[in-house]
Amino acid sequence: MNSEGGKVVCVTGASGYVASWIVKLLLLRGYTVRATVRNPSDTAKTEHLLALEGAKERLKVFKADLLEEFSFEQAIQGCDAVFHTASPVKFTVMDPQTELIDPAVKGTIDVLDTCRKISSVKRVILTSSMAAVLIRQPPLEPNDVVDETFFSDPSVCIESKLWYQLSKTLAENVAWQFAKDNGMDMVVINPGYIIGPLLLPTLNLSVEIIVDMVKGKNPLNCRYYRFVDVRDVALAHVKALESPSANGRYIISGQSVTINHIKETMRELFPDLCIDDMNGEGLMDGINCTMCVDKVKNLGVEFTPLKSSLRDTIISLKEKCLL
Template identity: 70%
Template sequence: MNGEGKVVCVTGASGYIASWIVKLLLLRGYTVNATVRDPNDKKKTDHLLALEGAKERLKLFKANLLEEGSFEHAIDGCDAVFHTASPVTLTVVADPQAELIDPAVKGTINILKTCTKVSFVKRVIVTSSISTVMFPRSPLGPTDLVDETTFSDPSLCEEKKLWYVLSKTLAEDAAWRFANANEIDLIVMNPGLVIGPILQPTLNFSVDVIVNFINGKNFFNRRYHRFVDVRDVALAHIKALETPSANGRYIIEGPIVTTNDVEKVLREFFPDLCNDDKREDIDMITKTYKLSVEKVKSLGIEFTPTETSLRDTVLSLKEKCLI
């Protein structure tokens, strides 16, 4: 029970990764102040209130990313803050600035500003994304090693209209600048495409990719994929808090698997599964660079095999009647 007597805040607590962070924190004895947009929205809160330890040690707070000061009550008195709240979509958006960039950048700074006002906060862990690593100005080649020193180029993201990637890249950059200027002990987690069992009652973007597979669609039209288990991602966040020497960024990503590998596991559950997308691989980036996850392994993270994550995703979707 590493967290006994400690109070931490989790923003965007009803989300996929955040729900697992809350679950693991409660199991480790922490008291959790969880922020949601609407504490009365049962669809967003019931799964949190049902967690083991929630009755005794979970408090819900209403907060909005774009409302300055709205996180103060939740963060006041906390030892640490996990900032996971940020919009996720890779589909076309009408207004990228309002829908993605502002909530990501302004929301992150809003949280960090609040942390400077309350004296208790010792460490802030921000959930970023592997996308802030994968799009440097020069395209990645087969011999390139991608690690925590690699950063996506905002102007390239803008040119290619990669609005989600741009929002996460700008938010992470703003976070580092603010943290350095204000002496905040900041850690940034950069997970890839997250799968595994869901706690919330609705589909989220990354698990929906698996639902697409089940429905015979290869969402990204890829032949090669990388997935990482939500339980590993959540635990990495908590280990980043509990390891005094933890610092900087942490890439959290699984090994490469092929579309055939994914389909093979899914066929155990859906024998007549067929994929309608057998076009040539247009996603060269997934297979042509090497990725280092040594840093996150140094926190004591052992990765769940992709097969296990896929099976557990499907079982969870069936249990929640989402497929």
């Protein structure tokens, strides 16, 4: 499947960090894009999309909400494919069911059910997360090799009060069940922590990790981190549409590196940035296993080097006065 003939696609949650890049890439490749946002009149959510190359001719913004039944129908009608990226991203919540789980799960079912009813839709690409892969009991060990067959255990997420991870796991689980029950052609992308330049004007949670590190914090209190570039994640989504043989899940996650390596790299790139040292005592190793990314590489995705991602992230943060 390619963009020849001006294919029409829908991107849900289009104002988000990854979704904005998916929209940008689709427009550059000649697609007509229908972008859904909760509030089209909020310029902070739409201005960066409307400024993209090709947007004037081939981008239309629609109002849609994950908790409003049938609200995606207008945007999806007549589309060849749908990228479902919309899902709340919060790590601190008062009411996990209302703030995270209901929008993630109910929204996914509503979007997929709309796609089922609209015969023009040939494939759905769902944005999931490594959060739906890594939370297991017993915990993953350094010698473990994680691939697309690994799924997070909802009961472990609940016991550990990992509500975001639970929302992504439950949403992906219901999506696979729905796709199976309805014979739907669905591909799922499972990215890890994403960094890289921002198109949107505000800071998102994953790039905020880099801001915290510059300020001398260790946001996850971990010795090891693994990042993937937002442009690679966006490309994986588009390749998942354009490759007829694309199927199942695709893990896209960077190599494990130490917090000290990340800080040293940032100091080397930006000697003028005052990157504070921090106490390395009491750090958790985090999930320091091996990720098998052969499948996404076979899709045609080359990984951006971490140094380039860090450089472009910090340049972008400076340009938007977020650092």
